Amino acid sequence: MKQQPAETEPTPLNRSFFDRSVHEVAPDLLNKVLVGPNGSGRIVEVEAYGGSDDPGSHAFRGPTPRTELMFGPPGFLYVYFSYGMHWCANVVTEPSGSASAVLLRALEPLSGVSGMYAARGRAKRDVDLCSGPAKLCAALGIDGDLNGLDLTQGSAVVRIVDDGVLPPADATATTRIGLSKGADLAWRYVVLNSPHLSRKIHP
């Protein structure tokens, strides 16, 4: 029987991983594994948000009840309700006082796929399960009840683990999706050639 190179038992990413610039953390999250209540998937697309220079960030105009998590310590889950229908999940980065987060935008499903189909209703193909920020939350079972969760605890129902697959050497940065402000910033990071992206890269 085949055995993995057993280097490290997959453990959740620790606080110091997230306690860096959002622009370092975001590309480093590519190829990590997001584990949720319904299953898990490999992260293939993220977007960076934050800083006083980013008009597309929820935190741009200062802290509000909704966004206070972005101003807090790193390593926590920030879940917000989008368009009155959908949940989207972020990971808070950078030290307290520095508001930033990484939006998790697309996954390659790994485990719990049948449960993901059940949770996603009309999805017909694997590439439809987690190819968008609200799709992946629905597929994995992430909603507002999990807002503020500490991702670095081994027992957390949502965590991000490193299974030994490195971030892609050719990680590509492109413009973010769905914004009316800050749309010029190339802060979307993707695993090139993944069929699970929310949108294809326009060449």
Added chain:
DNA sequence: ACCGGGATGTTCT
């Protein structure tokens, strides 16, 4: 393939 519009409700001005 591309494009347009509807669903649906919280958040902040």
Added chain:
DNA sequence: GAACATCCCGGTG
């Protein structure tokens, strides 16, 4: 009252 870090469906070419 407007805006919104989305998704899905139905039209047309």
